[in-house]
Amino acid sequence: MMEKIRELIDLHAGLPGGASEITDDTDLYRAGMKSFASVQLMLALEEAFDIEFPEEMLNRATFRSASAIGQAVGTLAPDSMAA
Amino acid sequence: MKPLGEVTGASLPERVQAAVDAAAQHAEAVDREGRFPIEGIEALRDGRLLGLAVPAELGGEGAGLADLAPICTALGGACASTAMVFAMHHICLANLIDCGLESPWHRELMHRAATDQLLFASSTTEAGVGGDLRQSICAVEAEGERFNLAKAAPVISYGEETDAIFATARRDPDAPSSDQVLCVLLSDQYELERVSTWDALGMRGTCSHGFRFKASAPTEQILPRPFADIAAESMIAGSHILWSSVWCGIAADAMAKAQAFVIAEARKSPGTPPVSATKLAEAYARYRTIEATIADALGRWAAMRAAPERAATVGFSLAMNALKVSVSTIALQVVEDCLMICGLQGYKNTGPYGLGRHLRDIHSARLMISNDRIMAGAGQMMLIQRSPAARRA
Numbered sequence: 001m002m003e004k005i006r007e008l009i010d011l012h013a014g015l016p017g018g019a020s021e022i023t024d025d026t027d028l029y030r031a032g033m034k035s036f037a038s039v040q041l042m043l044a045l046e047e048a049f050d051i052e053f054p055e056e057m058l059n060r061a062t063f064r065s066a067s068a069i070g071q072a073v074g075t076l077a078p079d080s081m082a083a
Numbered sequence: 084m085k086p087l088g089e090v091t092g093a094s095l096p097e098r099v100q101a102a103v104d105a106a107a108q109h110a111e112a113v114d115r116e117g118r119f120p121i122e123g124i125e126a127l128r129d130g131r132l133l134g135l136a137v138p139a140e141l142g143g144e145g146a147g148l149a150d151l152a153p154i155c156t157a158l159g160g161a162c163a164s165t166a167m168v169f170a171m172h173h174i175c176l177a178n179l180i181d182c183g184l185e186s187p188w189h190r191e192l193m194h195r196a197a198t199d200q201l202l203f204a205s206s207t208t209e210a211g212v213g214g215d216l217r218q219s220i221c222a223v224e225a226e227g228e229r230f231n232l233a234k235a236a237p238v239i240s241y242g243e244e245t246d247a248i249f250a251t252a253r254r255d256p257d258a259p260s261s262d263q264v265l266c267v268l269l270s271d272q273y274e275l276e277r278v279s280t281w282d283a284l285g286m287r288g289t290c291s292h293g294f295r296f297k298a299s300a301p302t303e304q305i306l307p308r309p310f311a312d313i314a315a316e317s318m319i320a321g322s323h324i325l326w327s328s329v330w331c332g333i334a335a336d337a338m339a340k341a342q343a344f345v346i347a348e349a350r351k352s353p354g355t356p357p358v359s360a361t362k363l364a365e366a367y368a369r370y371r372t373i374e375a376t377i378a379d380a381l382g383r384w385a386a387m388r389a390a391p392e393r394a395a396t397v398g399f400s401l402a403m404n405a406l407k408v409s410v411s412t413i414a415l416q417v418v419e420d421c422l423m424i425c426g427l428q429g430y431k432n433t434g435p436y437g438l439g440r441h442l443r444d445i446h447s448a449r450l451m452i453s454n455d456r457i458m459a460g461a462g463q464m465m466l467i468q469r470s471p472a473a474r475r476a
Binding site: 016027029030031032033034035036039042043052053054055056058059060061 | 217254258259260261262309311312315316392394395396397398460463464466467468469
């Protein structure tokens with residue numbers, strides 16, 4: 001799952017330095033992810049993992065880092081943890 | 084800054100009313116001369132209203148947005164420039180309180196804000212970023228314990244009158260444009276070189292001149308939270324609520340004039356209901372939506388702040404964007420309705436029904452963070468909004 005998430009971050013987060021420099025705990029906003037990019041990333045995550053983020057999870061903290069995203073996806077799609 | 088007056092022992096409504104009266108008395112001169120509304124601001128100081136939001140243990144009264152919003156409305160009906168200065172000051176103060184309670188330097192500044200009734204201003208816009216609050220070109224340049232900052236600011240409202248400026252900048256010279264911090268700089272720590280003069284259609288007393296801003300200060304004065312979080316989770320919502328409250332006040336005062344006009348008409352011809360009364364009822368219906376929208380936003384704000392994580396969801400942000408865009412649009416319609424009701428008496432700059440200043444001031448509302456920009460951002464958020472309505476579709 002984390003590999004897929006990192007791939008989607010690379011594709012959608014629009015980081016000026018690319019995703020190669022980031023770790024699971026890098027703050028994506030500080031790394032340059034803007035709000036439009038975070039929307040794109042979120043839509044891509046929903047599609048990739050066949051999930052829907054509920055309203056209460058649609059805040060900045062959920063998408064702050066690869067590990068935060070992993071936690072959220074794991075909550076919504078427990079099966080994907082193994083993937 | 085003038086020395087402190089005594090705390091009068093008057094009630095909050097009495098203190099607010101004194102400031103409203105002082106602001107109203109000088110509103111025309113402030114507008115005509117395009118000067119800072121010093122009488123209104125001094126009256127706010129005398130009433131100890133500039134430190135209202137500071138926590139009680141630091142010398143203030145712990146006021147929240149729900150307390151400040153009606154004051155903005157009351158002031159807005161008297162002098163929109165005074166009201167907007169009050170609103171913008173309190174946004175800065177809210178940022179300080181939200182992020183600085185753990186930091187000794189910021190706590191001391193809060194204490195001074197209450198005891199000395201300091202006035203705060205902000206410098207968020209910058210030449211070259213196209214009005215985008217969330218991007219900076221200038222950067223904090225740290226040198227040991229201190230930092231330097233140089234910013235080309237196309238607008239700093241009341242920059243020459245404030246005791247401190249809250250300026251956004253990139254965290255360091257290598258940071259991306261969106262990785263911003265908010266630096267608090269006292270007036271003896273910066274130089275302002277005025278590069279353009281605020282000679283505008285309305286809101287003329289905000290003295291929003293353009294400046295070259297150069298500062299040097301200890302790094303401990305930089306607020307510890309990333310500006311992206313400050314903006315997303317409190318500053319934008321707070322600004323929209325307090326600004327909307329100011330615009331509500333402008334519309335309310337226009338309504339008062341229109342109603343006085345209709346009553347005078349009715350007295351002139353007893354037995355015949357004046358045609359303008361229907362128009363007044365229409366204006367009132369519009370005006371009510373302003374009050375209701377602000378009340379709804381204050382409720383959402385209170386719920387968000389009461390939640391343990393205080394995290395602004397997409398739904399919350401959309402509601403706050405809708406507030407700003409709706410109120411700025413509807414308030415302008417209300418003032419225009421009032422102009423139609425008062426006719427040429429409203430069009431004249433003299434006489435009891437003149438609405439020229441209201442019209443000019445309210446025209447700023449759709450432009451202060453352009454509604455088009457806000458709707459473009461909201462359009463993106465609509466893609467991911469997860470309201471029950473969106474689910475059903």
